[in-house]
Amino acid sequence: MYRDGAYVSEHVRPTTHAQIQPNGVDLTLDAIFEPLEPGRITRNDTEIGKRQRVASAELDRKVPETYYLEPGGYVVRYDEVVEIPEGHVGFVYPRSSLMRNGCMLDTAVWDAGYEGRGEGLLEVHHDIELERGARIAQLVFAEADHEGTYEGTYQGENYETPRD
């Protein structure tokens, strides 16, 4: 069974009322990165290739900061710290407005016990303007059996990353 948005919001911080949806909680955009060098995935190891943070558009000196993105693949970091409670698995979907504008978010499985500010792959098929702090995704929780809890590489990721 999927949990309701109010339950999910107890595990996402900070959360404003506007982020709480009937079936989940919207996640907002913090930073955007562009992969620069090849990464590597072997049988025993994973290496994330060097990447560069995308600067916000200087055009019009928009406040809050706004990113103007041309077609390509970008890695986005969400602003909220997410905690996946035991007995659950998390899934992130794109906000439909993103999709309707010709963009897509590709996401993987969010494991029970994971805590951090996660990332997703933003596919831009058509130029788009995204404000930093805009809602771009929605996190939902499904009840799930599991053996053990998440203890991988990304546990606690970006926890301390300052929001500059």
Ligand SMILES: O=c1ccn([C@H]2C[C@H](O)[C@@H](COP(=O)(O)OP(=O)(O)OP(=O)(O)O)O2)c(=O)[nH]1
């Ligand atoms: O779209 C996603 C999906 C998952 N995660 C977070 C939550 C998840 O629990 C963690 C690790 O994901 P995964 O287990 O897929 O990572 P991995 O590549 O297998 O690395 P490791 O084995 O070190 O966990 O990353 C994200 O930030 N974005």
